[in-house]
Amino acid sequence: MGAKKARPVTLQMIADQLGLHVSTVSRVLHAKPGEGLRAASSPTVERVRRLADELGYQRNPHAMSLRTQRSNLIGVLVPRLSDVVLATIYEGIEEAAAEHGLSTFVTNTRDVPEVQRARTEMVLGRRVDGMIFGDAHSDSGFLDEVAARGVPFVLVNRRAGGHPAVVCDDYLGGRMVAEHLLEQGHQDVAVVAGEPYASTGVDRTGGFADRFREAGLPIPEHRIVHSRFDAQGGRAGTERLLATGPLPSAVFVVNDFGAIGTIGALRDHGLRVGADIAVVGFNDTPLAAELPVPLTTVRSPMREMGRRGLRQLVRVLAGEPGETELLRPELIVRASSDRAQYERLMAKVAG
Amino acid sequence: MGAKKARPVTLQMIADQLGLHVSTVSRVLHAKPGEGLRAASSPTVERVRRLADELGYQRNPHAMSLRTQRSNLIGVLVPRLSDVVLATIYEGIEEAAAEHGLSTFVTNTRDVPEVQRARTEMVLGRRVDGMIFGDAHSDSGFLDEVAARGVPFVLVNRRAGGHPAVVCDDYLGGRMVAEHLLEQGHQDVAVVAGEPYASTGVDRTGGFADRFREAGLPIPEHRIVHSRFDAQGGRAGTERLLATGPLPSAVFVVNDFGAIGTIGALRDHGLRVGADIAVVGFNDTPLAAELPVPLTTVRSPMREMGRRGLRQLVRVLAGEPGETELLRPELIVRASSDRAQYERLMAKVAG
């Protein structure tokens, strides 16, 4: 039979064993360099330190949180963690949090406003020091309320209402895609634009449309459809596009997973991606490169976004003002929209 | 300017405002039905309840944890959350946890033993009530230690060393795939078997190989390669397979993401999945159905696995013995390995 779970070591035990007072031990073990210098003589400090890690002392976080009114906990809300984009951002957050001695709670809101509210309350009930929202909706009413309550937070992934946010420069990303398609000679293009409440899709679409307008090729209304961010959404959006007019020569789907759905829908209509029609996604998720016809997409620094989001939050917690950061995207051209690459690919398959 | 962050409401405040003692308020608000019935008269109970939610009272979890030595927190370790399989399992865990009034910490270990150790210590340092490991290695030394320390835990995703676990019946899943390929007439098959320390890959491969052996077609050593669980791994494993002999007629990749890499590698070699070679994955991740040639795979109840894992942990926390559960997988046949479906698909594209 295993060891019973022994009662954890406390400052008190250490103090008793050394004939010291608990406050002394506390200062020795936890005082930041600079204060608490006169807490104990250096031989005493040594004895305390030695005994502490001999016994495997670990500070009780509940007692500490209770006393200091600081939990070193932060809450993270995302639409869904099974979306690899959000999962990767969260990995960045968690990684950086650990480096700062913080722990994170993360939870799904499925983009449902009531769930966002409920989960926020529950997270706040856990007395987190701050929050990170990855699921902001552009009508920022809810976030305004949270801000008004004095809860420190930052946004990642999506921006909203001028709250401090760390996001990809989605507008620029959209422009880059447009630029690329223009270079490839496309004149009649369409967009599967994602959810209208998410700045990601809106900004990507905005940049894309602006660039085409500047090129004298404004994109008509009916060439832009909204959809969910998953494969099903991409598929449905694409079906709608195909139903409402002649075939465009290229389609920009604001999300790689949506693009997968688009590719499926095109296939169902007997269309060959890369030959009959160009497709471009966004985010450069790992599967983009591996598709039978590799997908052109825009790489967004997701992990870095998480890391920086956390760093911003730490700043806010320290009382500094939160800043908004725009991270630079990078266009990754592959066969789904590049004639030359496509030809080479086909040559290989045929050969 | 927003409201300053008001000091949260405490039992004390409620008690003072009502001329009651804090202990009375505590019992009124938190006593389980059955005890504390005689804590207060029903008009008093009413007054307390009303005031409490008028002021928006929320119990301070740190104070409670400190006093009761129970944190209602559980720690979850996974290889990586950006793997949609683990993310989905975690969603199940988190969902069920919320229903039980528990909160979860989750963190990545990247399957690196030192990281597993370090993160476990950090999680335990947060005084969680129990843990769920999704990253067990089959040499279960580390987990044995954790168990010996009296930490309550259960495993999900991968089993190891007889510790209570909730996993897919991977062996059966492997057999199902073999059965299917045998029916399709395959005689020379290969396996991309994943990491050798993960029971998932090992069991799937085991079931698959056993069934083929029973059919009188034992799979030679060189037809089984190990690899990482991601697309890169699948690609690398497949390259090795292709380099070491004649082309097999089918390849079983123990993970959908690996299969994506396999498909990419095959494409690079000018091979058409579904025509020149059959491919089967595992897990039925959302993209499997949406691939240009939809992927045959085995559906494993990932979310349910998470939910049940948490339920097992709750049982263990209640002092009952933890049980191991095997969840039933389901074969999903698609065009990547089914001649008829493939023909139909091609007919549509051509037509």
Place this chain on the structure above:
DNA sequence: ACGTTTGGCCCAAACGTTTGGGTAACCGCG
């Protein structure tokens, strides 16, 4: 020689709960 500093530590309160044990007032009952 005597006041002042400072080094090295102790004291005690406080953070917000929970919980085992009171204790008055009241009721019913014989």
Place this chain on the structure above:
DNA sequence: CGCGGTTACCCAAACGTTTGGGCCAAACGT
């Protein structure tokens, strides 16, 4: 009228820290 039993509370300790304020003795300054 006296007594046991409720009913409706209150009391206080405890959980493990942190932190502002002591206090005593030794070292220092003049």
